[in-house]
Amino acid sequence: MLRLVARLLIFVLLTLVTQIGGLAYLVALGLARLLRVRHEALRLGLFLLCYGAASIIAMLVAPSFGRVPLPCLAGNGETLAAQSPLYCVLNRNYVAPELREVALALAEHVDAEFPGTTTLVVDGSFPFLDGFPLLPHLSHGNGRALDVAYYYEDAEGRFRNGVTRSPIGYFAFEQPATGDVLPCPAQQDGLSLRWDLDALQPLFPNYRLEPQRTGAALRWLATAGVTRFGVRSVFIEPHLKQALGVNSSHIRFQGCRAARHDDHLHIQLGRSGGV
Ligand SMILES: [Zn+2]
Numbered sequence: 001m002l003r004l005v006a007r008l009l010i011f012v013l014l015t016l017v018t019q020i021g022g023l024a025y026l027v028a029l030g031l032a033r034l035l036r037v038r039h040e041a042l043r044l045g046l047f048l049l050c051y052g053a054a055s056i057i058a059m060l061v062a063p064s065f066g067r068v069p070l071p072c073l074a075g076n077g078e079t080l081a082a083q084s085p086l087y088c089v090l091n092r093n094y095v096a097p098e099l100r101e102v103a104l105a106l107a108e109h110v111d112a113e114f115p116g117t118t119t120l121v122v123d124g125s126f127p128f129l130d131g132f133p134l135l136p137h138l139s140h141g142n143g144r145a146l147d148v149a150y151y152y153e154d155a156e157g158r159f160r161n162g163v164t165r166s167p168i169g170y171f172a173f174e175q176p177a178t179g180d181v182l183p184c185p186a187q188q189d190g191l192s193l194r195w196d197l198d199a200l201q202p203l204f205p206n207y208r209l210e211p212q213r214t215g216a217a218l219r220w221l222a223t224a225g226v227t228r229f230g231v232r233s234v235f236i237e238p239h240l241k242q243a244l245g246v247n248s249s250h251i252r253f254q255g256c257r258a259a260r261h262d263d264h265l266h267i268q269l270g271r272s273g274g275v
Helices: 002-018 021-034 040-065 097-113 211-229 238-244
Strands: 080-082 119-121 145-149 231-235 264-269
Touching: 002 021, 021 040, 080 097, 097 119, 097 145, 097 211, 097 264, 211 231, 211 238, 211 264
Parallel strands: 080 119
Antiparallel strands: 119 145, 145 264, 231 264
């Protein structure tokens, strides 16, 4: 009984974190039984094999279901890459084809303005099923939302290409300065995803947001991104919008219930077929 509960938990956890991992786990369990594999290390190997195979199949099949993978590694002069290969390993790098076009064109634009710049993406969506939640996000369920990492410079003001303050691209918040616009009350109720994670903040390196590239990316998203590529909105904290001097109604605050957006940008595409 206890073993069944443990397996169920593993299945749910793998499904929530990777979507196809739960299914790969069930297949691995079935194969282990069929082949009478009892050794734990061999069972783990079998699961990893099934998970790898499922990930390759997802990559080949997802385009038929309207999702395409974003590039994982920044080799060969790629201007767009996942912030960490982990996002690809977990199958969280899928988006609608139109959104991949946005991301590629954005990265190309920033690289054209500032040669040698790699734009890093974090969570997109899972490969299958509209409406399947990508936790802990409120959106990202339909391939039309993508998180992009900010560009950073070190304490001496040198741009750090391909590097973020946080090792996973999330949760290293740019704190508002005294006198900045504060959109939400200091005390949030338990329903908010607006975590401050104060205890984590001192652990991150002393990098700052690189204003030239970040500003160029936002301006491109608010102009060509909107008119040519169907970007509906970009979420950012008001204090960063103000500091970067970007004035567009498409660059906006996400509301106090959603996560903070001074550690990453959120790009939202309009509905399919419209802007
Ligand atoms: Zn997002």
